[in-house]
Amino acid sequence: MQTDNLKFSSQGESSLSLDAQALTSGFSKLSKEERYARLHQLGLLTTEDIEYLQLGGLQSTGLAEHFIENVIGYFQLPLGVAMNFNIDGRNIVIPMAVEETSIIAAASKTAKWVREQGRITTQTLGNLIIGQIQIAHTQNPQDVVMQIEKNKASLISRANEIAAGIVRRGGGVRDITCRILPRTDSSDHMVVLHVLCDPCDAMGANIINQVCEALKKPIETMTGESVRMCILSNLVDTRLTQAQVEIFDIDPELGYGIEEASKFAELDPYRAATNNKGVLNGIDPIVIATGNDWRAVEAGIHAYAARGGSYSSITKWRMRGPILVGTFEAPIIVGTVGGVTKLHPTAQLCLRMLNVTSAEELSRIMAAVGLVQNLGALKALSTVGVVQGHMKLHSANLALMAGAETDEIETVQKELELILRKTRRVSLSHAVEALEKLRRQKESKLGPICTQ
Numbered sequence: 001m002q003t004d005n006l007k008f009s010s011q012g013e014s015s016l017s018l019d020a021q022a023l024t025s026g027f028s029k030l031s032k033e034e035r036y037a038r039l040h041q042l043g044l045l046t047t048e049d050i051e052y053l054q055l056g057g058l059q060s061t062g063l064a065e066h067f068i069e070n071v072i073g074y075f076q077l078p079l080g081v082a083m084n085f086n087i088d089g090r091n092i093v094i095p096m097a098v099e100e101t102s103i104i105a106a107a108s109k110t111a112k113w114v115r116e117q118g119r120i121t122t123q124t125l126g127n128l129i130i131g132q133i134q135i136a137h138t139q140n141p142q143d144v145v146m147q148i149e150k151n152k153a154s155l156i157s158r159a160n161e162i163a164a165g166i167v168r169r170g171g172g173v174r175d176i177t178c179r180i181l182p183r184t185d186s187s188d189h190m191v192v193l194h195v196l197c198d199p200c201d202a203m204g205a206n207i208i209n210q211v212c213e214a215l216k217k218p219i220e221t222m223t224g225e226s227v228r229m230c231i232l233s234n235l236v237d238t239r240l241t242q243a244q245v246e247i248f249d250i251d252p253e254l255g256y257g258i259e260e261a262s263k264f265a266e267l268d269p270y271r272a273a274t275n276n277k278g279v280l281n282g283i284d285p286i287v288i289a290t291g292n293d294w295r296a297v298e299a300g301i302h303a304y305a306a307r308g309g310s311y312s313s314i315t316k317w318r319m320r321g322p323i324l325v326g327t328f329e330a331p332i333i334v335g336t337v338g339g340v341t342k343l344h345p346t347a348q349l350c351l352r353m354l355n356v357t358s359a360e361e362l363s364r365i366m367a368a369v370g371l372v373q374n375l376g377a378l379k380a381l382s383t384v385g386v387v388q389g390h391m392k393l394h395s396a397n398l399a400l401m402a403g404a405e406t407d408e409i410e411t412v413q414k415e416l417e418l419i420l421r422k423t424r425r426v427s428l429s430h431a432v433e434a435l436e437k438l439r440r441q442k443e444s445k446l447g448p449i450c451t452q
């Protein structure tokens, strides 16, 4: 490990307010050992963290046995860091667990642009998650609602006995509301109760499900109706995360191109799906790296994207004079305590690296990275396209898939880049041909390889 001008210290000794210069100076050009050294110097990794990462993370499946059933091993994703982010005035190194080529490079590159020419700000709206209790059939929906309203205080108080742990931390159930849904298959109505709970820094799934199930009997007794099911909702429009990116003095043509790309996604669900996938390219890898439930985050974001009755974009870009302004708004329900976030050492390492103090702050970072990722994609799509940016690592992947050995990859990659420049496309068969060509050349230099 190169330590010449990078002094090692254990986490906490060095300042966590990261020096912008150190953050931006050629991180991607460093070797892996130098990256460890840089992150250590910045106080983001301890020597123990580095040893743990060098060993390849979790070795024993013991922990996995506590999480799931029928364990046979771990599935390992690459873990990288996106650099150059300054979110709400704080420099942050972003851990991302992801397999897709270019995501981290694009995030870092776009964050650098924003850092130099703009800013990122974030906020949250509301802090309550939703648990649903369903009364499937009733002839008297208004009476049911009246009973719930009349007994609301006692229901909330019962709920908060169940959620005592969260109440002790300053959270708990705050309100219970009712929705009447006319049934389309009969003259009955469905009544759906929403139990609104502040889960503090937990994601809250377990606690809200427990609370709702505990309210089942009292609700049946007070309404005389039967409760069918109780479960959280992932469409958490009561706890939204917003991010805003501004780019000052943007080249008007580029700004216009990004605005047009945005309007395409706002209007057309087919484009919106891809646009939002690009946003999630920034969000999911942090959700995974911090041990959070990415299916819940995905479900919430997509449902929110369809809240107007038609699936649309969760981001919006507009020119405001010489400033390009981008916004993101959606629920991002994650936790910093409980479950995998607490138990998985890699998740803990990533949370320490982010140095977040709350689940709300973690969701704001995710929103910011998602929006920056979206900006990077729209910038590429409205100028050179995405193929060029993908190609360097994609060609390495193709070389590997074609069966190239480590010392052959670079040459195959170079050949693929030449083909790409000429034809604007490369495929696995090009890689196979390039590898065969290389091996023929090697053989003609060395003579045939003797295997006997």
Ligand code: MEV
Pocket: 100, 274, 275, 276, 277, 278, 279, 281, 374, 377, 378, 381, 386
């Ligand atoms: C690819 O993973 C993501 C993009 O398709 C996103 C987009 O089209 O906005 C490039």
